[in-house]
Amino acid sequence: MSRSTPDEKPALAAMRLDKWLWAARFYKTRALAVDDIDKGRVQVNGQVAKPSRDVRPQDTLVVRQGPVTRTVVVQALSNLRGPAPVAQALYAETAQSIAARSQAAEARRLAAEPALAIVQGRPTKRDRRDLDRTQQGWQRWSASIDDA
Template identity: 60%
Template sequence: MEKTRIDKWLWATRFYKTRSLASHEVTSGHVQVGGQDVKPSREVKLGETITVRQGSVTRTVVVKGISEQRGSASMAQLLYEETPESVAKREAAQLQRRLAPEPALTISQGRPTKRDRRDMQKVWSSD
């Protein structure tokens, strides 16, 4: 087998949990082959470059194997190889998210109470 539908390949490589979800993501424009948006029926061949966006994570992979059956995760990883640039970008983004503080953690006591708001209004109105 030298080619298969992209939605089947994405499902077999475990990028998406179901084939219908893979098909929806392809239709939504979250998957490109060679930089071009494609349809779920687009056939994938060995050596093609696929860009897959899952939430805030974007991966660029090269097709190394074709399968229409979903197997184990270790077998699925043999079907593609992530490019070094994609790995570097993904790790940099992961580090940035880890170092960036959560906005909710900067609030020391949470939302002000009614009493706190009245006290703040007194201070502001006395100026």
């Protein structure tokens, strides 16, 4: 009869999606993971999932966080949120996902800054007064009798 020591933990066959995303460091808290899952930003094996869905090794996840979409394959399960190198061992990102992320990052880097499109910006008080003086048809409305 073999006895297990307290240090030995049975291998997990499956675990909750929100807990795995938290342990793999995709989200800081499980609550944030649940919010994104509920918004349909996480898919498991091509299907929109619920936070309580079981994740197993070799499942494919598509996780969209802002403009970044990652496709990962679950390699291992963990109940604990460990350091980043341990968390990265829980999944493997697909080559297509890595290429798409780097291409999107390059496109964002090369995109024009929106603030540069504004040539002059908001008019100053002096600019506004100049506009008022130069426009002949522009008259301020007045309720005084003298204007009649």
